[in-house]
Amino acid sequence: MINKIEEYLDELYPNPKCELDYSNEYELLINIMLSAQTTDKRVNMVTKELYAKYNSLVSLSEADIEDLKTIIRSLGNYNRKANCIKEIATTLVTKYNGIVPKTREELENLPGVGRKTVNLFLSELDIEPQFAVDTHVHRVSKRLNLANENDDVLETEMKLRESFKKEVWNRRNMQLVLFGRYHCKAVKPECDNCKLKDICRGVK
Secondary structure (H helix, E strand, O other), X not given: OHHHHHHHHHHXXXXXXXXXXXXXXXXXXXXXXXXXXXXXXXHHHHXXXXXXXXXXXXXXXXXXXXXXXXXXXXXXXXXXHHHHHHHHHHHHHHHHOOOOOOOHHHHXXXXXXXXXXXXXXXXXXXXXXXXXXXXXXXXXXXXXXXXXXXXXXXXXXHHXXXXXXXXXXXXXHHHHHHHHHHOOOOOOOOOOOOOOHHHOOOOO
């Protein structure tokens, strides 16, 4: 089953890439934090304006919080996320000399940065192999019997780690994200032409 899944993912997404736009490590970290409960497309729209106006960590740390809220207002939880932007920037400037730390403990101590954000950050920068279980990966994993219906996000992550070889975790993670985003969607999944429908518990 795993070989079949991997072959199809490679067929669909031979060169999987993160769809968040970023030009440096702190932008990637902030953008991942902002992407919770919204789309990468929407994040890219607001961060284009955000980083054009505030083009450094120092300027972000000194930004007017109400202005940050106005810029990212179209995102879910924009009040909290605006505060997180400012606090992350301030912490990176004052504690880390403008350098984004690379350890899980340090990253998870930053405001708004949880396990999924850290996993995706480390994976995207190829710092270490990870599975970042977002809503797409969680849904696809259950449909393809890679996880149980009642598994939480962490349980799903652990099962994905067991199912795939460590050296391909980063690749498989991004492929699963894209597969869930564009094919195995929450509403109206494209099942008719899917080569995995015979092993999918979501197809009756």
